[in-house]
Amino acid sequence: MKNMLNMIKEWVAGHIWLSFAIIFIVGIVAGSLIFGGGKEASTAAAEVTAAEHEHEPGTLWTCAMHPQIQMEAPGNCPICGMELIPMESGDEGDAEGDYTVKLSEVAMKIAEVSTVAVERKAPYKEVYLPGKVMPDERRIAELTSRFPGRIEKLYVNFTGQKVRKGQILAKIYSPELVTAQRELFEAMKFQETNPAYYRAARNKLKLWDLTEGQIDEIAESGDVKFYFDVLSPLTGTVTMRMVSLGDYVKEGTSLFEIIDLSHVWVMFDAYESDIPWIKLGDIIKFKIKSIPNEIFESTVTFIDPVINPKSRVAGVRAELNNRKDLLKPEMLASGTLKTMLPGGGEQLLVPKSAVLWSGKKAIVYVRTNNHDNMFRFTEITLGADAGDSYVVLDGLKDGELVATNGVFKIDAAAQLKGEKSMMNPEGGKPALGGHAGMNMGGETMKEGEGKEETKEKTSMQEQMAIDPKFKAQLAEVVNAYLALKEAFVATDVKEAVSKAKAVKSAMGNVKMELLEGNNHVMWMDMMKPINRSLETIIASSAIEKQRLAFADLTDGIYNSVKMFKVTGLNLYYQFCPMARDGEGAYWLSLEARIRNPYYGEAMLTCGETKERIK
Numbered sequence: 001m002k003n004m005l006n007m008i009k010e011w012v013a014g015h016i017w018l019s020f021a022i023i024f025i026v027g028i029v030a031g032s033l034i035f036g037g038g039k040e041a042s043t044a045a046a047e048v049t050a051a052e053h054e055h056e057p058g059t060l061w062t063c064a065m066h067p068q069i070q071m072e073a074p075g076n077c078p079i080c081g082m083e084l085i086p087m088e089s090g091d092e093g094d095a096e097g098d099y100t101v102k103l104s105e106v107a108m109k110i111a112e113v114s115t116v117a118v119e120r121k122a123p124y125k126e127v128y129l130p131g132k133v134m135p136d137e138r139r140i141a142e143l144t145s146r147f148p149g150r151i152e153k154l155y156v157n158f159t160g161q162k163v164r165k166g167q168i169l170a171k172i173y174s175p176e177l178v179t180a181q182r183e184l185f186e187a188m189k190f191q192e193t194n195p196a197y198y199r200a201a202r203n204k205l206k207l208w209d210l211t212e213g214q215i216d217e218i219a220e221s222g223d224v225k226f227y228f229d230v231l232s233p234l235t236g237t238v239t240m241r242m243v244s245l246g247d248y249v250k251e252g253t254s255l256f257e258i259i260d261l262s263h264v265w266v267m268f269d270a271y272e273s274d275i276p277w278i279k280l281g282d283i284i285k286f287k288i289k290s291i292p293n294e295i296f297e298s299t300v301t302f303i304d305p306v307i308n309p310k311s312r313v314a315g316v317r318a319e320l321n322n323r324k325d326l327l328k329p330e331m332l333a334s335g336t337l338k339t340m341l342p343g344g345g346e347q348l349l350v351p352k353s354a355v356l357w358s359g360k361k362a363i364v365y366v367r368t369n370n371h372d373n374m375f376r377f378t379e380i381t382l383g384a385d386a387g388d389s390y391v392v393l394d395g396l397k398d399g400e401l402v403a404t405n406g407v408f409k410i411d412a413a414a415q416l417k418g419e420k421s422m423m424n425p426e427g428g429k430p431a432l433g434g435h436a437g438m439n440m441g442g443e444t445m446k447e448g449e450g451k452e453e454t455k456e457k458t459s460m461q462e463q464m465a466i467d468p469k470f471k472a473q474l475a476e477v478v479n480a481y482l483a484l485k486e487a488f489v490a491t492d493v494k495e496a497v498s499k500a501k502a503v504k505s506a507m508g509n510v511k512m513e514l515l516e517g518n519n520h521v522m523w524m525d526m527m528k529p530i531n532r533s534l535e536t537i538i539a540s541s542a543i544e545k546q547r548l549a550f551a552d553l554t555d556g557i558y559n560s561v562k563m564f565k566v567t568g569l570n571l572y573y574q575f576c577p578m579a580r581d582g583e584g585a586y587w588l589s590l591e592a593r594i595r596n597p598y599y600g601e602a603m604l605t606c607g608e609t610k611e612r613i614k
Contacts, residue, residue, distance in 0.1 A: 060072065060086070061073065061074050061075065061084035061085065061086055062084060062085060062086075063077035063082055063084055063085075069084070070416065071084055074086075085104070085106060100368070100374055100375065100376045100377070100419065101365075101374070101375055101377075101410060101413050101414040101417055101419055102373055102374045102375075103373045103375070103409075103410065103413060104373070105373070107409070107413070108373055108406075111406035111409035111410075112405055112406050113403055113405060113406035113409070113410065114403070114404055114405040114406070115367050115401040115402060115403050115404065116351055116354065116401070116402060116404045117399055117400065117401055117402075118348055118349065118350050118392065118396050118397075118398065118399070118400055118402055119348070119349065119398060119399070120346045120347060120348050120349070120398055121346060121347070121349055122340050122345065122346055122347075123340060123341045123347050123349060123384065123386035123389070123391050124338060124339070124340050124386065124387065125277050125338070125339060125340075125341070125385070125386050125387040126336055126337070126338050126387060127270070127274045127277055127278065127336070127337045127338075127339065128334070128335070128336055128539045129268035129269065129270055129274075129284070129286075129316060129334075129335040129336070129337060130268065130269055130332075130333070130334060130335075130539065130540065130541035131266055131267050131268030131269060131286070131316075131332075131333040131334075131335055131541075132266070132267060132330055132331060132332050132333055132541075133264055133265070133266055133288070133327045133328060133329055133330065133331040133333060134264065134265045134266070134267045134329060134330075135259045135261065135264060135265070135329050136260070136263050136264055136265050136319070137265075139234065139236065139259060139260035139261075139262075139263060140257065140258075140259050140260075141232075141233045141234050141236075141257070141258045141259075142254060142256070142257045142258075143169070143230060143232075143233070143254070143255045143256045143257075143258070144252050144253060144254050144255060145172065145230075145249040145250065145251060145252065145253045145255055146207075146208045146209040146251065147172070147174045147176055147177055147208045147209075147228075147251055148174060148176055148248075148249065148250050148251050149172040149173050149174030149175070149176070149177070149228075149248070149249060150172065150173050150174075150246065150247070150248050150249070151170055151171075151172060151243050151244070151245055151246060151247045151248075151249065152171045152172065152173045152227055153170060153171040153227070153245070154169075154170050154243070154244070154245045155167075155168055155169055155170060156169050156170070156238050156241055156256060158238075158241070159238055159239060159240060159241050160237060160238065160239070161237070161238045162236075162237055162238075163232045163235065163236065163237075163238060163258060164232065164235050165232055165233065165234050165235045166231055166232060167231065167232045168229045168230070168231060169230045169231065169232055169238075169255070169256055170229075170230040170243070170255065171227045171228065171229055171230070172227065172228050172230060172249070173226055173227055174228065177205075177208060177225075177228060178224055178226060180201070180204050180205055180208070181205070181218055181224045181225060182224060183201050183204070184201040184202065184205065184215070184218065184219060185219075185222065185224075186201075187200070187201035187202075188219060202215055205218075210228070230255060230256075232258060233258070234258060234260050235260060236258045236259050236260035236261060236262075237258065237259055237260075237261055238256055238257070238258055239257050239258065239259050240254075240256065240257035241255075241256055242254045242255060242256065242257075243255050243256075259329075261322055261325065261327075261328075261329070262321065262322055262323060262325075263319065263320070263321055263322060264319070264320055264322045264327050264329070265317050265318070265319055265320075266286060266296075266298065266317070266318045266319075266320060266327075266333050266335070267315050267316070267317055268284070268286075268315070268316040268317075268318070268333070268335050269311070269313040269314075269315065269316075270303075270313060270314050270315075270316045271312065271313055271538070272307065272312055272313075272314075273385060275303070275314055276341065276384065277337075277339050277341060277384075278300060278303060278316055278337060278339065279300070279303075279339070280300055280301065280302075280303065281299055281300060282299065282300045282337055282339050283297060283298075283299055283337070283338075284297070284298055284299065284300060284316075284318050284335050284336070284337045285297050285335065285336050285337075286298075286318075286333045286334060286335035286336070287333065287334050287335075288326075288327065288331050288332070288333055289331070289332045289333075289334070289542065290331055290332075291326060294326075296320060298318035298319060298320050299318060300316055300317070300318060300337070301317050301318060301319050302315075302316070302317040303315075303316055303317075304316070304317075310498070311494070311497070311498060312501065318335075332541050332542070333541075334540075334541060334542075341384055341386065341391070347383070347391050347392075348391070348392040348396060348397075348398060349386060349389040349390065349391060349392065350364060350380070350382075350389060350390055350392050350396060350402060351388060351389055351402075351404050352388055352389060352390060353404045353405065353407070354402040354403060354404045354407065355380075355382070355390060356407060356408075356411060356422045357422075357512075361379055362379070362380050362381070362382045362390075363377065363378065363379055363380070363411075363422050364378050364380055364395075364396070364402045364403070364407075365377060365378070365402065365403040365407060365410045365411070365414075366378050366396070366400050366401065366402055366403075367401040367402070367403065375403060375410050375414075377414060377419060377420045377421060378395055378396070379395055380392055380393075380394065380395030380396055381393040381394040381395055408521050408524065412521070466514075466515065466519060466564055466565070467514040467515070469511070469514055470510065470511065470514040470515060470564070471564060471565070471566050471567075473506075473509055473510040473511060473514075474510060474560060474561070474564060474566050475566055475568070475569060476506045476509065477503060477506040477507055477510060477557070477560075478557060478561060478566070478569055478571070478588070479506075480499070480502045480503040480505075480506040481503050481553070481554075481557050481588065482588065482589070482590060483499045483502065484496060484499035484500055484502070484503055484537075484550070484553075485550075485587055485588065485589065485597050486499075486597075487499045488543075488546070488547060488550055488597035488598070488600070489595050489596070489597050489600055489604070490600065491543060491600035491601065493541060493542075493543050493546065496537060496543070496546050496550075497537065497538050500534050500537040500538045501538060503534055503553075504531065504534045504535075504538070507527070507530065507531060507534070510523075512524065512527075519564070522563060523560075523564075526556055526559060526560050526563070529552060529555075529556045530553060530556035530557065530560070532552075533549045533550070533552040533553035533556065534549075534553065536548075536549035537549045537550060537553070547579070547597070547598050548580065550587075550597065550598075551579060551580060551585035551586070551587075551598070554585070554586050554587050554588060555586070557588065558573060558586065558588065561613060562613075567614065568614075569613060569614075570590065570613075570614055571588050571589065571590065571612075571613040572588070572589045572590070572591065572592055572609050572611075572612060572613075573586060573588060573609070573610050573611035573612070573613060574586065574587055574588070574589055574594060574607050574608065574609050574610065575607055575608055575609075575610045576596050576598050576599070576603075576606050576607040577606075577607075578598070578599070578603065578606055579598040579599075585598060586610070588613075592609055594606070594607045594608070594609075
């Protein structure tokens with residue numbers, strides 16, 4: 001064993017330099033792997049860093065969904081959380097000319113921008129007309145007493161009774177007629193010597209509505225007639241009976257009203273904006289609420305030349321034969337008239353969804369032919385309302401492409417590029433410290449900051465920026481709404497139409513140009529359902545349909561009040577679980593006491609207060 005150890009020591013001592021050589025080689029290889037790999041990793045990292053910062057200094061980062069967001073460094077959108085993208089250099093300007101804006105492909109897809117070619121067509125429009133059945137005024141007869149007397153016999157015992165032309169309705173005893181007959185008999189004695197006296201006696205009886213035949217019969221008989229018949233002048237229905245058996249009547253006293261209902265009128269209400277579209281001879285189709293399975297058709301025979309100063313409507317008359325007595329006076333009707341603008345021919349039309357309104361100006365965005373995704377700000381002059389379109393008087397040419405969807409996104413992008421837009425009519429670059437950069441506090445937002453805190457800060461700052469004039473105008477809309485609510489409490493269809501028009505007028509007085517940025521876009525979105533609900537109430541003559549639209553209107557008004565922080569109204573937000581066929585509906589009120597607008601007197605106290613808005 002000892003010899004073995006000595007032999008090992010001798011071998012190691014003899015090969016010491018070989019051991020060092022092996023250790024040195026292994027060290028070189030390991031060092032090469034370690035330090036060489038580190039150099040490659042460092043190079044790769046440098047390439048990634050360079051790629052991340054390959055954009056030029058000063059590049060702005062924006063959100064494809066919210067182009068009003070502009071940041072000086074990459075990160076996430078403070079509104080939706082999407083990753084920001086660099087603004088393309090082409091966004092800053094273009095050779096196309098002034099007032100143009102270019103959208104990236106990503107922005108086009110997310111905003112769902114679509115275009116339509118404007119074209120020349122005949123401007124047709126469907127006009128909806130509420131109305132009701134009325135008697136033909138030319139077929140109404142009111143019988144009055146031509147001489148004083150007493151009702152001795154009455155053959156008409158109730159209203160609604162059918163009578164024929166010439167039928168005896170009543171018999172009257174008149175002392176004055178008895179005296180006049182005796183005067184006739186006396187005058188007949190001097191017929192040859194004093195014919196003027198005889199003619200005067202006959203004329204006296206004629207003035208009391210006696211016919212020549214009746215007077216001749218009296219003269220031939222030589223007997224005084226004590227009772228005189230009241231005859232029906234036409235075949236029809238007794239709609240009013242103003243006397244009873246034994247009544248004393250004076251000359252001119254009303255006795256009966258008789259209406260021939262075999263031919264009736266249907267009187268429709270046409271609003272001022274619809275009157276230019278209606279002309280004599282137009283075909284109008286209508287339904288009667290109590291006869292739901294039948295569609296009636298007639299033509300326009302008369303248009304009232306005077307506007308009602310209270311309701312702001314003009315009467316439009318259609319006539320209809322009523323041989324089967326299906327139509328009764330005061331039945332409600334709902335008519336539709338499809339017509340072309342008188343003297344219009346083919347005119348240039350633009351879809352309503354393409355038009356932005358800025359005060360008195362109408363604006364569209366035209367997609368240019370020689371640049372992809374390039375839109376030009378264009379002011380146009382509009383003519384008549386043609387249903388889903390407007391007639392274009394000036395500003396567009398046949399075949400031009402206009403944006404019909406995503407228009408607000410294009411307008412927001414134009415504003416941020418300093419071009420003319422609906423929200424920035426004078427043009428000029430916006431300050432990045434405001435809505436563009438969403439950093440109103442003057443500090444640079446870091447990537448690690450919380451999104452919820454940024455959203456809350458931005459929301460508060462935008463609310464503070466709302467013009468007090470806008471809030472006051474919106475408060476007037478609420479006041480008009482409250483009057484409309486009272487009309488539904490009273491279940492008054494006509495009053496509801498009148499008050500809905502007042503709400504619409506107040507909406508027209510709200511100046512959208514007082515709002516900026518997202519607030520402007522939000523109000524534009526809120527306006528549509530509010531105005532749509534008001535139009536339904538105004539056009540409808542059915543209280544049930546009006547109340548359904550009122551529920552939708554309430555939702556829009558409530559959201560607007562909450563969104564724009566309109567204070568000082570002192571409102572109660574109340575709820576009825578039975579409305580909308582059990583789905584429930586809300587309304588706003590000035591008092592805590594429940595007065596249900598969806599059922600009126602039927603369930604006046606049904607509901608509860610959900611919220612107090614001060």
